[in-house]
Amino acid sequence: xxxxxxxxxxxxxxxxxxxxxxxxxxxxxxxxxxxxxxxxxxxxxxxxxxxxxxxxxxxxxxxxxxxxxxxxxxxxxxxxxxxxxxxxxxxxxxxxxxxxxxxxxxxxxxxxxxxxxxxxxxxxxxxxxxxxxxxxxxxxxxxxxxxxxxxxxxxxxxxxxxxxxxxxxxxxxxxxxxxxxxxxxxxxxxxxxxxxxxxxxxxxxxxxxxxxxxxxxxxxxxxxxxxxxxxxxxxxxxxxxxxxxxxxxxxxxxxxxxxxxxxxxxxxxxxxxxxxxxxxxxxxxxxxxxxxxxxxxxxxxxxxxxxxxxxxxxxxxxxxxxxxxxxxxxxxxxxxxxxxxxxxxxxxxxxxxxxxxxxxxxxxxxxxxxxxxxxxxxxxxxxxxxxxx
Amino acid sequence: xxxxxxxxxxxxxxxxxxxxxxxxxxxxxxxxxxxxxxxxxxxxxxxxxxxxxxxxxxxxxxxxxxxxxxxxxxxxxxxxxxxxxxxxxxxxxxxxxxxxxxxxxxxxxxxxxxxxxxxxxxxxxxxxxxxxxxxxxxxxxxxxxxxxxxxxxxxxxxxxxxxxxxxxxxxxxxxxxxxxxxxxxxxxxxxxxxxxxxxxxxxxxxxxxxxxxxxxxxxxxxxxxxxxxxxxxxxxxxxxxxxxxxxxxxxxxxxxxxxxxxxxxxxxxxxxxxxxxxxxxxxxxxxxxxxxxxxxxxxxxxxxxxxxxxxxxxxxxxxxxxxxxxxxxxxxxxxxxxxxxxxxxxxxxxxxxxxxxxxxxxxxxxxxxxxxxxxxxxxxxxxxxxxxx
Numbered sequence: 001x002x003x004x005x006x007x008x009x010x011x012x013x014x015x016x017x018x019x020x021x022x023x024x025x026x027x028x029x030x031x032x033x034x035x036x037x038x039x040x041x042x043x044x045x046x047x048x049x050x051x052x053x054x055x056x057x058x059x060x061x062x063x064x065x066x067x068x069x070x071x072x073x074x075x076x077x078x079x080x081x082x083x084x085x086x087x088x089x090x091x092x093x094x095x096x097x098x099x100x101x102x103x104x105x106x107x108x109x110x111x112x113x114x115x116x117x118x119x120x121x122x123x124x125x126x127x128x129x130x131x132x133x134x135x136x137x138x139x140x141x142x143x144x145x146x147x148x149x150x151x152x153x154x155x156x157x158x159x160x161x162x163x164x165x166x167x168x169x170x171x172x173x174x175x176x177x178x179x180x181x182x183x184x185x186x187x188x189x190x191x192x193x194x195x196x197x198x199x200x201x202x203x204x205x206x207x208x209x210x211x212x213x214x215x216x217x218x219x220x221x222x223x224x225x226x227x228x229x230x231x232x233x234x235x236x237x238x239x240x241x242x243x244x245x246x247x248x249x250x251x252x253x254x255x256x257x258x259x260x261x262x263x264x265x266x267x268x269x270x271x272x273x274x275x276x277x278x279x280x281x282x283x284x285x286x287x288x289x290x291x292x293x294x295x296x297x298x299x300x301x302x303x304x305x306x307x308x309x310x311x312x313x314x315x316x317x318x319x320x321x322x323x324x325x326x327x328x329x330x331x332x333x334x335x336x337x338x339x340x341x342x343x344x345x346x347x348x349x350x351x352x353x354x355x356x357x358x359x360x361x362x363x364x365x366x367x368x369x370x371x372x373x374x375x376x377x378x379x380x381x382x383x384x385x386x387x388x389x
Numbered sequence: 390x391x392x393x394x395x396x397x398x399x400x401x402x403x404x405x406x407x408x409x410x411x412x413x414x415x416x417x418x419x420x421x422x423x424x425x426x427x428x429x430x431x432x433x434x435x436x437x438x439x440x441x442x443x444x445x446x447x448x449x450x451x452x453x454x455x456x457x458x459x460x461x462x463x464x465x466x467x468x469x470x471x472x473x474x475x476x477x478x479x480x481x482x483x484x485x486x487x488x489x490x491x492x493x494x495x496x497x498x499x500x501x502x503x504x505x506x507x508x509x510x511x512x513x514x515x516x517x518x519x520x521x522x523x524x525x526x527x528x529x530x531x532x533x534x535x536x537x538x539x540x541x542x543x544x545x546x547x548x549x550x551x552x553x554x555x556x557x558x559x560x561x562x563x564x565x566x567x568x569x570x571x572x573x574x575x576x577x578x579x580x581x582x583x584x585x586x587x588x589x590x591x592x593x594x595x596x597x598x599x600x601x602x603x604x605x606x607x608x609x610x611x612x613x614x615x616x617x618x619x620x621x622x623x624x625x626x627x628x629x630x631x632x633x634x635x636x637x638x639x640x641x642x643x644x645x646x647x648x649x650x651x652x653x654x655x656x657x658x659x660x661x662x663x664x665x666x667x668x669x670x671x672x673x674x675x676x677x678x679x680x681x682x683x684x685x686x687x688x689x690x691x692x693x694x695x696x697x698x699x700x701x702x703x704x705x706x707x708x709x710x711x712x713x714x715x716x717x718x719x720x721x722x723x724x725x726x727x728x729x730x731x732x733x734x735x736x737x738x739x740x741x742x743x744x745x746x747x748x749x750x751x752x753x754x755x756x757x758x759x760x761x762x763x764x765x766x767x768x769x770x771x772x773x774x775x776x777x778x
Binding site: 013014015016047069070089090092093094098114115117118140144145146147149178268269270271272273275276278280282285286287289290316317318319321335336337348349352354355356373374375376 | 483506
């Protein structure tokens with residue numbers, strides 16, 4: 001299955017997703033260094049890129065210790081030789097069979113639980129050769145999504161029950177402080193991160209007091225990990241993911257500089273609407289994703305490279321409508337066929353729309369990465385007919 | 390590449406996309422009958438499902454005469470034995486090579502143009518054996534996206550130039566009246582459709598007066614085609630697509646009944662947040678798509694089957710947060726693990742998030758369909774490693 005790789009980023013077919021390899025490597029090195037300085041393990045989340053190549057970079061070539069958000073991702077990375085994989089969605093009965101397969105084939109596969117249902121599902125599912133489930137309690141430190149409330153009695157009861165289950169090796173607690181995306185500013189993020197660490201440490205003490213030890217204390221989101229709190233070294237591992245690409249959202253939160261954003265969507269001008277002071281590009285919501293369009297920041301939910309005055313005002317399936325904050329568009333500056341580069345608002349959402357990433361170093365395209373997608377292992381290949389083409 | 394097909398819709402892995410085959414067949418038959426009664430050709434758009442099976446149904450088994458929105462779709466359907474394919478994005482130089490391949494391999498492949506750039510691109514690109522480009526003028530009848538303004542002089546100039554080009558067979562005019570999605574009510578849609586037909590007929594007369602004949606007069610959107618105007622028979626072909634599934638958006642516009650909606654997303658309860666009067670399901674924006682979340686209608690942008698009082702209040706990547714319009718959620722009614730079915734707001738956007746559709750007749754799952762995706766032929770297969778798994 002050959003695919004012609006274009007020589008430079010100016011020659012790519014549009015729309016397409018571009019990965020700036022030099023920037024990705026810098027982002028990854030910075031996060032690895034930060035964890036290393038803190039003395040904590042780095043267990044990167046891979047869901048923002050979903051590629052073996054990206055996981056290889058994030059793990060410093062070890063292919064060990066990652067977080068995934070679907071059983072498809074877990075299987076894809078296991079097939080790619082990755083080990084020590086944590087599945088970040090709380091376990092439920094309908095996903096037990098998929099988790100059993102992974103727990104049996106990998107040396108280390110970790111699951112999360114946040115309910116009686118979850119603990120019971122684990123207790124009633126055996127693994128081969130008497131292997132125990134490696135399980136962590138998912139706790140809610142304020143994000144108000146999954147996880148049992150960090151300061152609740154329920155957290156203690158559930159952890160204790162898992163700890164006492166014969167076929168479960170209770171490892172510790174895990175939180176995703178996703179509400180860090182509502183905090184703006186470096187000092188504010190560090191203060192916020194400090195409180196999250198405190199919450200986990202308090203829970204760990206409460207658990208220890210009931211005889212339940214936590215070998216793993218895991219937290220992490222790109223905002224808190226980009227500027228870690230000074231007590232973050234008291235955790236055992238951090239699992240940010242979005243730092244891989246960074247994006248407009250993280251830039252606006254103060255987590256990165258515009259020079260750190262390592263992905264773009266390439267698009268071309270398709271049509272002029274002089275009567276409307278607009279032009280159309282061949283990137284619609286299929287190419288850009290929709291996440292963030294509801295909360296359009298002042299600069300627009302995505303940003304055009306070089307042309308600060310351009311605004312994406314509307315996304316159809318395969319078309320984006322562009323206008324200007326100036327009074328008049330200079331259509332000669334944007335002839336039909338001109339290539340433009342867009343920094344996405346939410347890189348992970350945008351990346352997930354693309355079956356192929358074009359990877360470049362400087363202007364030169366060096367290769368392609370192919371992400372996995374979907375939820376159910378083996379369900380994500382393309383139709384036979386297309387493969388035979 | 391085997392994949393276990395679950396026996397019933399209650400056994401599917403979640404999240405997943407369900408296609409109700411009986412309803413699809415009914416929707417398709419109704420649209421085919423409507424076109425037939427009007428005496429116009431039906432050239433269905435395939436972008437809302439992107440499957441060979443769906444295209445087969447829409448074309449009544451002939452596999453002839455479809456509209457596609459990407460060159461990937463065009464190639465996918467051509468590989469699947471489809472003929473007479475119209476590529477609905479106005480032609481630009483960067484897509485000429487892809488279009489040449491399709492024009493050379495298919496008996497009938499049609500392109501649209503809406504600019505000097507487009508006409509010049511066609512004039513300078515030769516096809517094999519002296520074959521001519523089959524080209525239509527894309528006109529804007531008020532949608533204000535691509536297309537030259539229907540009542541403009543530019544429309545005449547461009548059509549004339551294409552008509553006079555030696556290597557172009559100018560076929561006629563094509564519009565997508567997407568602004569029908571802003572019109573609510575059956576009578577209003579019929580009146581709106583009437584005006585669109587009038588606009589195309591007026592343009593055709595103006596063209597005829599300059600010696601340019603239109604053999605094709607094409608319009609179509611699901612709202613206008615679900616209740617066609619009484620002059621729609623004066624067109625030569627209609628190209629709606631979204632009628633295949635219908636969805637909440639089209640229901641709210643009065644284009645269909647709730648019994649016509651032929652797709653759902655299956656999801657399961659994953660976590661209870663009693664403290665917040667909410668529960669989490671395993672369908673986030675990766676499974677539901679984001680389109681429509683910005684314009685939440687009163688009933689929420691998606692709808693839970695059987696449970697009118699449930700509201701999706703927030704979508705994370707892999708999680709949806711659900712609450713109730715009642716004062717209190719009855720958590721016993723929604724135990725962790727319970728399966729729920731969601732009618733999407735915009736079916737095409739939701740479908741495009743899924744690598745696999747589970748097709749069912751009644752409750753029984755009868756098989757799976759695998760859609761294509763992406764833009765660039767041969768770029769959409771999954772990584773080798775995963776295929777070998």
